[in-house]
Amino acid sequence: xxxxxxxxxxxxxxxxxxxxxxxxxxxxxxxxxxxxxxxxxxxxxxxxxxxxxxxxxxxxxxxxxxxxxxxxxxxxxxxxxxxxxxxxxxxxxxxxxxxxxxxxxxxxxxxxxxxxxxxxxxxxxxxxxxxxxxxxxxxxxxxxxxxxxxxxxxxxxxxxxxxxxxxxxxxxxxxxxxxxxxxxxxxxxxxxxxxxxxxxxxxxxxxxxxxxxxxxxxxxxxxxxxxxxxxxxxxxxxxxxxxxxxxxxxxxxxxxxxxxxxxxxxxxxxxxxxxxxxxxxxxxxxxxxxxxxxxxxxxxxxxxxxxxxxxxxxxxxxxxxxxxxxxxxxxxxxxxxxxxxxxxxxxxxxxxxxxxxxxxxxx
Amino acid sequence: xxxxxxxxxxxxxxxxxxxxxxxxxxxxxxxxxxxxxxxxxxxxxxxxxxxxxxxxxxxxxxxxxxxxxxxxxxxxxxxxxxxxxxxxxxxxxxxxxxxxxxxxxxxxxxxxxxxxxxxxxxxxxxxxxxxxxxxxxxxxxxxxxxxxxxxxxxxxxxxxxxxxxxxxxxxxxxxxxxxxxxxxxxxxxxxxxxxxxxxxxxxxxxxxxxxxxxxxxxxxxxxxxxxxxxxxxxxxxxxxxxxxxxxxxxxxxxxxxxxxxxxxxxxxxxxxxxxxxxxxxxxxxxxxxxxxxxxxxxxxxxxxxxxxxxxxxxxxxxxxxxxxxxxxxxxxxxxxxxxxxxxxxxxxxxxxxxxxxxxxxxx
Numbered sequence: 001x002x003x004x005x006x007x008x009x010x011x012x013x014x015x016x017x018x019x020x021x022x023x024x025x026x027x028x029x030x031x032x033x034x035x036x037x038x039x040x041x042x043x044x045x046x047x048x049x050x051x052x053x054x055x056x057x058x059x060x061x062x063x064x065x066x067x068x069x070x071x072x073x074x075x076x077x078x079x080x081x082x083x084x085x086x087x088x089x090x091x092x093x094x095x096x097x098x099x100x101x102x103x104x105x106x107x108x109x110x111x112x113x114x115x116x117x118x119x120x121x122x123x124x125x126x127x128x129x130x131x132x133x134x135x136x137x138x139x140x141x142x143x144x145x146x147x148x149x150x151x152x153x154x155x156x157x158x159x160x161x162x163x164x165x166x167x168x169x170x171x172x173x174x175x176x177x178x179x180x181x182x183x184x185x186x187x188x189x190x191x192x193x194x195x196x197x198x199x200x201x202x203x204x205x206x207x208x209x210x211x212x213x214x215x216x217x218x219x220x221x222x223x224x225x226x227x228x229x230x231x232x233x234x235x236x237x238x239x240x241x242x243x244x245x246x247x248x249x250x251x252x253x254x255x256x257x258x259x260x261x262x263x264x265x266x267x268x269x270x271x272x273x274x275x276x277x278x279x280x281x282x283x284x285x286x287x288x289x290x291x292x293x294x295x296x297x298x299x300x301x302x303x304x305x306x307x308x309x310x311x312x313x314x315x316x317x318x319x320x321x322x323x324x325x326x327x328x329x330x331x332x333x334x335x336x337x338x339x340x341x342x343x344x345x346x347x348x349x350x351x352x353x354x355x356x357x358x359x360x361x362x363x
Numbered sequence: 364x365x366x367x368x369x370x371x372x373x374x375x376x377x378x379x380x381x382x383x384x385x386x387x388x389x390x391x392x393x394x395x396x397x398x399x400x401x402x403x404x405x406x407x408x409x410x411x412x413x414x415x416x417x418x419x420x421x422x423x424x425x426x427x428x429x430x431x432x433x434x435x436x437x438x439x440x441x442x443x444x445x446x447x448x449x450x451x452x453x454x455x456x457x458x459x460x461x462x463x464x465x466x467x468x469x470x471x472x473x474x475x476x477x478x479x480x481x482x483x484x485x486x487x488x489x490x491x492x493x494x495x496x497x498x499x500x501x502x503x504x505x506x507x508x509x510x511x512x513x514x515x516x517x518x519x520x521x522x523x524x525x526x527x528x529x530x531x532x533x534x535x536x537x538x539x540x541x542x543x544x545x546x547x548x549x550x551x552x553x554x555x556x557x558x559x560x561x562x563x564x565x566x567x568x569x570x571x572x573x574x575x576x577x578x579x580x581x582x583x584x585x586x587x588x589x590x591x592x593x594x595x596x597x598x599x600x601x602x603x604x605x606x607x608x609x610x611x612x613x614x615x616x617x618x619x620x621x622x623x624x625x626x627x628x629x630x631x632x633x634x635x636x637x638x639x640x641x642x643x644x645x646x647x648x649x650x651x652x653x654x655x656x657x658x659x660x661x662x663x664x665x666x667x668x669x670x671x672x673x674x675x676x677x678x679x680x681x682x683x684x685x686x687x688x689x690x691x692x693x694x695x696x697x698x699x700x701x702x703x704x705x706x707x708x709x710x711x712x713x714x715x716x717x718x719x720x721x722x723x724x725x726x
Contacts, residue, residue, distance in 0.1 A: 009528050048613045067604075109585075109586065110584075110585070133429050142606070169585065170606070170609075171582075171587070171606050172580070172582050172585040172587050173582075173585070174604070185592075189604070190604070190605070191602075191604040191605065192555065192602050192604070193557065193604075194556065194560060194578070194580040194591060194593075194604050195582055195585065195587060196580075196582045196584065196585070197557060215557070217535070217557040217558045217559075218582075219536075219559045219581075219582060221473075221559065222472075222473070222532065222535040222536070222558065222559070223472065224534070224535050224558060228557060230557075231600065232600055232602075233596060233597070233600060234596070234600075234602075236594055236602040236603060237594065237596060237597075237600035237601055237602035237603070238600055238601065238602055239553070239555050239595075239597075239599040239600035239601055240553050240554070240599060240600070241537070241553070241554040241555070241556075241557050242553070242554065243505070243533070243610055244532050246533075309547070
C-alpha cells in the first residue's frame with residue numbers, strides 16, 4: 001500500500017510519509033464554475049468513503065479574471081440577483097491594505113480576493129482522482145455572500161453531514177450544516193454556530209446520548225483562538241459549550257488552533273488531528289486524544305507537530321507555509337491525511353497510528 | 364398609579380414618564396460584598412413578579428478600594444483559590460490605555476476596572492425597594508473571572524430562567540443560563556452562547572413547539588453588532604440561528620443594537636424593547652414588534668428612540684449617556700421600564716403601550 005511513496009521520504013517528520021504524487025490535486029485540474037473566473041486554489045477538503053470510492057468535497061477558490069496588473073478585482077454574491085458582482089480596486093490606492101493576499105481591507109470594510117465553492121473528486125485508490133466538472137455546493141444566501149469554505153464530512157449511519165464555514169460581510173463567519181445521502185443532492189440546515197466560529201467537526205456517533213462537536217469561536221477583542229466543545233441532541237441546536245484546549249504561547253500552535261479532521265475512535269479514546277498556527281501564520285498539524293466517554297476531557301496532546309510545511313507545494317502558493325486538514329481516513333492502522341497545502345493544492349500523507357501514539361504526551 | 368411622577372415630566376420623550384424618585388436605586392444603597400471593595404454602580408437589572416412583590420436582579424459593580432489617585436487597581440477571580448486578585452497599574456504608564464473608564468487596555472490584554480455580581484431588591488409598589496445585604500449570584504468559574512453582568516429573567520411556568528453575560532480574559536464574553544424557583548438557590552446551566560455573545564433574552568413561552576431567544580454575537584473584525592434570533596428545544600442547546608435586524612447607519616442605533624427586555628406578548632405580536640447605541644456610545648431604547656407565530660419576522664420598528672439620555676443621572680456617571688434595560692413589566696396597558704442609567708443607577712419610567720404603537724413604523 002505504500003508503493004506510491006518515495007520522493008518525499010526525505011521530508012520525514014516523525015515517520016509521516018508524503019505521497020510521491022503530491023500535490024495530488026492542483027488548480028489546473030479544476031474547471032472554473034464560470035467563464036469570467038479562474039480557479040486559483042483547490043485545497044481544504046472533507047473526505048468520506050462512499051460506496052467503493054474515496055470521495056473528497058473540496059474547497060475551490062476562484063478569482064475574477066483580471067488582465068490589468070495594476071487593478072485588483074474582488075467579487076461576491078448578490079443574493080437578490082443570484083449573480084456575482086465584481087468590484088475593482090487600484091492596487092496603488094493608499095487607503096486599501098492588500099498585505100494579506102487573501103483579503104482587501106478598505107475603510108468601508110473587508111473583501112476577499114477569492115470566492116470558494118465545493119467540488120467533488122472521486123477515486124478508487126485514494127490517490128488518483130476524477131474531478132466533477134460542476135460545483136457540488138455553491139454560495140446561495142446572505143450568510144454565504146463571500147463564499148463557502150473548509151467542509152468537513154461526518155458519516156452517521158447512511159447520512160453524511162457537512163459542516164462548513166459561510167463567509168459574509170453582513171453576517172461574519174458562521175458555521176452551517178448540510179447533509180446528503182448521495183453526494184448529488186445536498187440539503188442545507190442553516191447556521192449552527194454563530195459568528196465568528198469555524199473549524200467545526202462533528203463526532204461520528206452519539207456519546208452517552210449526545211452529539212458532540214469541536215468548534216473555534218474567535219474574537220479579536222479578546223484574542224481568542226481556542227478549541228471549544230459543544231453538545232447537541234439533534235445536530236442543529238448546540239449548547240453546554242466549554243473551552244476544551246488553548247493555544248500554547250511561543251509554540252507552533254501559539255497563535256490559533258482549530259479542529260481539523262473529524263475525530264475517529266481508537267482503543268484509547270477519540271483521536272483528533274487539529275491544526276495549529278504560530279503568530280506568523282505558519283500552519284502545522286498536531287494530534288489530541290480525548291476521553292472515550294467524556295470527550296471534553298483531554299488525555300494526551302502533541303508537543304510537536306506531526307507534520308509541518310517543508311515541501312515546496314506546502315511552502316509556496318496563494319498563502320504559503322500552510323498545512324491544513326479537514327479530513328482523514330483511519331484504515332488498517334494508518335491515518336491517511338488529505339490536506340490543503342499553501343491554500344493552493346491538495347496533498348496526501350500517511351502516518352501509522354502507533355507513531356502518533358509515540359509522539360503525543362500523556363497529561 | 365402615576366402619583367409618584369412629576370419632576371421629570373419636562374423630560375418627555377414621546378409620552379414616556381420618568382419616576383420622580385429616580386434614580387430609584389443608587390450605589391450608596393448597596394452594601395459591598397467584601398470589605399476591600401466599594402460599590403461603584405448598581406444598574407442593569409432583570410425584573411420579575413415573584414409572589415406579591417416586584418423583584419429586581421441587579422448588576423452590582425465593585426472596585427478595589429484605592430487610596431492612591433496615581434494608581435489604578437483592577438481585580439479578577441482566581442478560580443483556584445476562589446479569591447479576588449488585585450493588580451496595580453500606574454495611571455501615568457504610557458503603555459496602558461484608560462480612555463474608556465470601564466477598561467484597562469495593556470499590551471498583554473484587557474482588564475476591567477470593576478467586577479460585577481448580582482443582588483436582589485424587592486418591592487411591593489415597584490418603586491421603593493429593599494435590598495439584600497448579600498449577593499444572589501457571584502462569579503465562581505473560569506467563564507466568570509471578570510464578573511457576571513446584565514441578567515434577564517424569563518418566567519416559564521413556575522421557573523425563572525436567568526441569562527447573563529459571563530466575562531473572562533480566557534473565554535471572552537459568553538452568555539450563561541441559570542434558573543431558580545425561589546430566588547434563593549440558583550442553578551447554573553453553563554454556557555449557552557459562545558463568545559462573543561451578549562444581550563440574550565429568552566421568549567417566555569414556546570412558539571410552534573420551540574423556544575426562541577434574541578442574542579447579539581459580535582466580532583470586531585467584521586464590525587457586527589446586530590441582533591440574531593435562535594431556536595431551542597430545551598433552553599440549553601440553541602441553533603437555527605438567523606440574523607434578525609441590523610444597525611442603521613447614522614441613526615441613534617447605528618453603532619450597535621442588542622436585545623433589552625424579555626419580549627412580551629401583545630395582541631399584534633411580540634414586543635421587544637431593545638437598546639441601540641450610536642458610534643459615540645450613546646445608548647437609547649427602541650421598540651420592535653415581531654410576528655406572533657414567526658418571531659424571526661419583523662412587523663414594525665422604532666424610527667426614533669422611545670427614551671434617550673436626558674436626565675442628569677442618565678448623562679453623568681461611571682459611563683455616562685447610557686440608558687440600558689434588561690427588563691420591563693407589561694401591566695394594565697403600560698410598559699414599566701427598569702433601566703440602568705449611566706452604568707451607575709437604576710431608574711424607572713412608564714410608557715403606555717398605545718404610545719409605543721403610535722411611534723413604531725410598520726414595515
